[in-house]
Each structure stands twice: as structure tokens, then as C-alpha cells.
Amino acid sequence: MRRRRTEPLTVLFAALGGLLLLFIAAPLLWTLGAVSPAALMAALGEGEVRRAITLTLWASLVATVLALLTGVPLAYLLARHDFPGKRFVEGLIDVPIVVPHSAAGIALLLLFGREAIVGRLLAPLGLRFVAAVPGIVIAMLFVSLAFLVDAARDGFAAIDPRLERVARTLGASPWQAFCSIALPLAWRSILSGMLMMWARGLSEFGAVIILAYHPMVAPVLIFERFEAYGLDAALPVAALMILISLAVFVLLRMTTRRPEGRVR
Amino acid sequence: MSGGALRLEALEVRLEGFRLAPLTLAVEAGTYLVIVGPTGAGKTLILETIAGLRRPAGGQLFLDGAEITALPPERRQTGFVYQDYLLFPHLTVAENIAYGLRRRGLRRRERETRVEALAAMLGIEPLLDRRPATLSGGEAQRVALARALAVEPRLLLLDEPLSALDPATRLRLRGVLARLHDALGMTIIHVTHDFEEAFTLGDRVAVIHEGQLLQVGTPEEVFRRPNSEQVARFVGVQNLFRGRLRPLGDGYSRLHLDDISITVVGEAKGEAHLSIRPEEIVLSREPLHSSARNSFRGRITAIEDRGTLAYVAVEVPPVFTSVITHRSLEEMGLRVGEEVHIAFKASAVHLF
Numbered sequence: 001m002r003r004r005r006t007e008p009l010t011v012l013f014a015a016l017g018g019l020l021l022l023f024i025a026a027p028l029l030w031t032l033g034a035v036s037p038a039a040l041m042a043a044l045g046e047g048e049v050r051r052a053i054t055l056t057l058w059a060s061l062v063a064t065v066l067a068l069l070t071g072v073p074l075a076y077l078l079a080r081h082d083f084p085g086k087r088f089v090e091g092l093i094d095v096p097i098v099v100p101h102s103a104a105g106i107a108l109l110l111l112f113g114r115e116a117i118v119g120r121l122l123a124p125l126g127l128r129f130v131a132a133v134p135g136i137v138i139a140m141l142f143v144s145l146a147f148l149v150d151a152a153r154d155g156f157a158a159i160d161p162r163l164e165r166v167a168r169t170l171g172a173s174p175w176q177a178f179c180s181i182a183l184p185l186a187w188r189s190i191l192s193g194m195l196m197m198w199a200r201g202l203s204e205f206g207a208v209i210i211l212a213y214h215p216m217v218a219p220v221l222i223f224e225r226f227e228a229y230g231l232d233a234a235l236p237v238a239a240l241m242i243l244i245s246l247a248v249f250v251l252l253r254m255t256t257r258r259p260e261g262r263v264r
Numbered sequence: 265m266s267g268g269a270l271r272l273e274a275l276e277v278r279l280e281g282f283r284l285a286p287l288t289l290a291v292e293a294g295t296y297l298v299i300v301g302p303t304g305a306g307k308t309l310i311l312e313t314i315a316g317l318r319r320p321a322g323g324q325l326f327l328d329g330a331e332i333t334a335l336p337p338e339r340r341q342t343g344f345v346y347q348d349y350l351l352f353p354h355l356t357v358a359e360n361i362a363y364g365l366r367r368r369g370l371r372r373r374e375r376e377t378r379v380e381a382l383a384a385m386l387g388i389e390p391l392l393d394r395r396p397a398t399l400s401g402g403e404a405q406r407v408a409l410a411r412a413l414a415v416e417p418r419l420l421l422l423d424e425p426l427s428a429l430d431p432a433t434r435l436r437l438r439g440v441l442a443r444l445h446d447a448l449g450m451t452i453i454h455v456t457h458d459f460e461e462a463f464t465l466g467d468r469v470a471v472i473h474e475g476q477l478l479q480v481g482t483p484e485e486v487f488r489r490p491n492s493e494q495v496a497r498f499v500g501v502q503n504l505f506r507g508r509l510r511p512l513g514d515g516y517s518r519l520h521l522d523d524i525s526i527t528v529v530g531e532a533k534g535e536a537h538l539s540i541r542p543e544e545i546v547l548s549r550e551p552l553h554s555s556a557r558n559s560f561r562g563r564i565t566a567i568e569d570r571g572t573l574a575y576v577a578v579e580v581p582p583v584f585t586s587v588i589t590h591r592s593l594e595e596m597g598l599r600v601g602e603e604v605h606i607a608f609k610a611s612a613v614h615l616f
């Protein structure tokens with residue numbers, strides 16, 4: 001049998017696509033290559049860098065948990081029920097993705113600022129949003145919640161609702177049917193949504209910087225070092241953040257890869 | 265395990281542009297009721313409404329005399345088996361069966377004992393540690409049955425339980441269903457579009473067509489004496505019979521029903537069902553001397569002329585229905601009340 005000749009179209013498209021892939025990979029690899037392991041370790045040794053990275057990881061995790069508690073129920077409703085205005089709700093969830101993130105920060109500031117309505121309301125509880133960790137958390141939450149809600153909704157939607165109906169006839173309350181059937185079956189989607197949201201939160205700069213320049217998250221620290229001391233000063237922190245993001249990304253691929261059984 | 269008596273009182277089932285006429289129907293405790301209707305007649309909706317999974321648009325439901333119309337599904341004690349099994353994919357077979365027992369708060373020991381007993385009854389012990397994705401259709405449906413039976417339902421609802429299976433498996437599972445009903449005596453409501461299932465399994469058969477409950481009765485009543493032309497057209501002419509087989513020893517068997525016996529191909533004994541397609545039954549005015557092993561004399565009780573074809577019912581007894589062309593009907597000049605001869609080959613008899 002003669003081997004089929006590769007189509008010229010395939011060759012051309014592969015070449016064009018390859019350019020784009022190179023465009024993604026080259027800067028990342030270059031950055032990592034430009035920093036010696038010693039410089040990376042030195043950066044990790046700095047208190048300011050460690051604090052910024054810890055704060056970034058931590059704040060994004062809190063934002064993710066907040067979205068888990070409120071967004072997963074919302075995702076379940078969206079997957080299981082039809083109601084007037086459903087399309088509007090689904091659109092609204094995705095709006096933060098398309099709004100410029102600095103504009104999103106301004107919008108949040110308008111509500112959560114010291115003298116603003118929600119800011120004043122929550123101040124007695126000790127919650128300050130401007131130049132404080134809660135401000136970082138809500139900025140990250142706002143810009144990244146769509147990733148979790150959408151993933152969870154798709155996860156629930158892929159489960160045959162009759163599975164829960166069977167559970168009901170077997171004596172499960174709606175709550176038990178959700179916890180024992182829907183949640184475990186959608187768990188993989190929810191987990192990957194959480195990782196995606198967490199990773200997106202880690203990298204947030206625009207919205208965070210408007211609400212809280214200090215305490216400094218890692219992306220802001222990179223910006224500040226670049227502004228104050230130039231490229232060489234910013235490089236090690238940038239390389240560290242790229243490595244962390246890649247690690248999260250690998251984790252994400254691992255959770256989504258195994259297509260276990262068929263979820264019906 | 266004892267069955268519950270179910271009563272539907274003007275029950276209205278509706279779903280997005282689809283509706284059934286108000287249904288009134290009483291099912292005695294321990295009955296095996298088969299609801300037959302074409303695909304898309306709303307049979308699944310009826311079952312889901314009985315199970316409490318859908319809110320009826322009107323009417324009432326009673327189980328053992330108590331109204332359950334507003335009761336949530338988890339408090340109705342109905343077992344539900346769907347055509348496509350719907351096993352919980354993240355649980356093992358044993359965990360699937362034990363699901364309802366967990367919800368009832370049974371201890372681990374009791375759960376294991378019950379699961380093993382059910383698995384033994386359904387012949388699925390070797391599968392207990394498997395995942396649903398690895399099961400064949402027949403295995404999955406047995407597991408789904410065991411899972412439903414685990415909660416000792418007062419009412420077992422089966423939604424086309426055999427339709428997704430290959431013919432051999434379907435036959436085996438039909439036997440399982442019949443045995444389960446005999447052994448456990450629970451009330452079963454089974455919906456299907458398959459007449460053979462209705463005839464072999466049902467104590468009672470209900471015919472649903474175009475949103476209407478047309479007839480309820482024993483399988484013999486519904487298939488032999490349709491109460492309306494609609495039912496007759498829907499169930500078609502089946503020539504369905506039930507009798508006892510006795511092998512003849514020469515590759516044939518005899519089936520005794522009423523005062524006659526029919527010769528069939530194959531050697532078998534015991535209770536059997538058979539059907540003969542109406543076009544296989546030859547009609548004539550004179551005794552037939554053909555190779556057909558079965559020939560009888562009877563009286564014409566009805567003639568239904570449908571244009572090119574005519575259906576002629578001949579009471580031997582029982583009543584056989586034959587189809588002939590309109591032309592031969594005229595040529596023979598057949599009239600109701602006249603004596604005729606019928607004949608059919610042993611190989612024309614379909615045993616099931």
C-alpha cells in the first residue's frame with residue numbers, strides 16, 4: 001500500500017500554527033532560561049518575594065473557596081432548571097472575562113471603597129477592602145469566578161438527571177441525591193474549574209492593583225520591580241510565577257485527562 | 265414483600281405541549297399490569313408521575329387507600345427501573361444495590377446480607393465488585409432490578425425494561441421478571457410497546473394510544489376482544505394463544521387449547537404462548553387436503569373488509585383470524601355465520 005502523501009494544506013497550516021506556538025513557548029522559555037537557578041533561589045530567599053507569592057496563592061485560594069460555596073449551587077441550578085432570564089444569568093457570569101480588569105477594579109472600588117456603600121456596611125465587621133487582603137480576594141473572585149461556575153455547570157449538565165430521580169425513588173431526599181450522585185459525578189469538572197479559577201486568580205494584576213497596591217501580590221511585585229529597578233530585577237520573580245503557573249497547569253491537565261467511565 | 269394497591273383518579277399528565285387525557289385506573293395489590301402503547305405515548309411520564317418524580321397537572325393518586333399525590337418520591341416506596349438501566353456509574357454493583365438500604369440507615373452487616381440475597385436471586389453474585397461501565401445490558405438490567413427491589417417497594421415501576429436488550433437476553437430477563445413476580449408478589453407496572461411482553465407477563469393489560477386509555481383487561485380480553493376499532497387496529501391481529509405443550513417424539517409437539525390441539529415444530533413441554541400471523545391461515549369452503557398439519561372447521565363470527573384486504577374471524581373455538589384478499593372474499597362469497605375450513609402449517613406457529 002502506498003503511503004498517502006501529506007496534503008500541502010496540512011503542511012501550510014502546520015507551519016502557520018507552529019509560528020503561533022513558538023510565539024507562546026519562546027518568551028516563556030526565554031524568561032526561564034535567562035534566570036540562573038542561583039538567582040531563583042536568591043529571589044526565593046527574599047522575604048518580600050516569599051510574602052508576595054504566599055499572599056497570591058492564599059488570596060486566590062480564598063477567592064476560589066468563596067466561589068465554590070456560592071458558584072457550585074448556582075451552577076447546579078443552571079444545569080437542572082429552566083427559568084426566565086436564564087440566558088441573561090449565564091451571560092452575566094461571563095461578563096467579568098470581557099470587561100477590562102482595571103475597569104473591573106474601579107467598579108469594585110465604587111462599591112467596596114472606604115466611603116462606599118458596601119465598604120461602610122462591612123467596616124464594623126473588620127473587613128477593609130482598600131489596601132487590604134479582602135480587596136485582593138474580591139478582585140480575584142470577580143475576574144475569575146466564571147471559570148469555576150462554567151466548568152461546574154457543564155459538569156452537572158453532563159449527568160443524566162434521571163440518575164438523581166432513581167436515587168429519589170430509592171429514598172434519597174433532594175439534598176442526599178445531590179450529595180451522593182450529582183456532586184461525586186461532577187466532582188472532576190468542579191475540581192478542574194477550581195484549578196482554572198485559582199490559576200486565573202494568581203495571575204490577576206489589573207483589578208487587584210486598583211483595590212490594593214499593598215499588600216503586594218506577586219504580579220504587582222513584578223510590576224513594581226520592573227518600574228523601579230528595571231528588567232533584571234523583575235526577571236527572577238517573573239520566572240518564579242511562570243513556574244508556579246505551569247505547575248498549576250500541569251495539575252489541571254492531570255485532573256481533566258482521565259476520562260473515567262462514561263458519565264451519563 | 266407485599267404489593268400495594270394503586271389507584272389513579274383522573275390523573276393528568278402534561279409536559280411541554282404533550283398531554284394525556286385524565287387517567288382513571290385501579291391496580292389491585294399483587295397485579296402485574298402491563299401498559300402497552302406506541303413509543304412516545306407518554307408511558308414514561310405516567311410512571312414518573314406515579315413515582316412522584318413529576319407533579320401531576322391534576323387528579324389524585326392513592327396507594328393502599330392513602331392519598332400520595334403530594335408525597336415526595338423518597339417516601340412512596342416505589343422501585344423504578346429505566347430502559348437504559350441508569351446505574352450510578354461511580355459506584356460498584358454492590359454499592360448500587362445497597363444505595364437505597366444506606367438511605368434507610370441499615371447497618372453495614374444488614375446491607376451486605378441483603379445485597380447478597382438479592383444478588384443470588386438475580387444471579388449476579390460474581391458482578392458485585394464490578395463497575396457499571398463494564399457490564400453487559402442484561403447484567404446491568406439485573407443490577408437495576410436488584411437495586412429497585414432492595415428497598416422492598418410496594419410498587420415496582422418498569423419503563424421498557426427489556427427494550428434495550430438483544431432478543432436472547434430479553435427472553436431470559438422476561439423469565440426473571442415473571443419469576444420475581446411469582447416469588448415476591450409485589451405490584452408491578454410495566455410499560456412497553458411490545459405485545460409479546462404484554463401477553464406473556466401481564467395479569468392485566470392497559471392499552472394507551474394517542475393520549476387515551478382505551479382498554480384495560482386480561483391479555484386475552486385485550487388481544488382477542490378489543491373493545492374498539494382503535495384498539496383492534498393498534499394491537500393488530502395477533503392470533504395469540506396460551507396452552508400446554510406435549511412432545512410427539514417425531515420432531516413435533518402438540519399444544520392443547522380449548523378443545524383442539526395444534527401441531528408445532530420442535531419438541532418441548534410445559535406452558536407456552538404461541539402466535540400465528542393471519543396471512544399464514546388459509547381459508548376455504550371445502551375441507552383442505554394440503555400438507556398443512558393443522559386444519560380445523562369453524563364458523564365465521566366477523567368479517568372486516570378493509571378494501572384490498574379482509575380480516576375474517578373464525579370461531580373453532582378459539583377464534584382464529586385470517587386475512588384474505590378482498591377479491592377472494594367476493595369469489596368465495598363468505599358471510600358471517602357460515603361454516604368454513606382453516607389450515608396452517610406447523611412451521612407457521614410462532615412459540616414464545
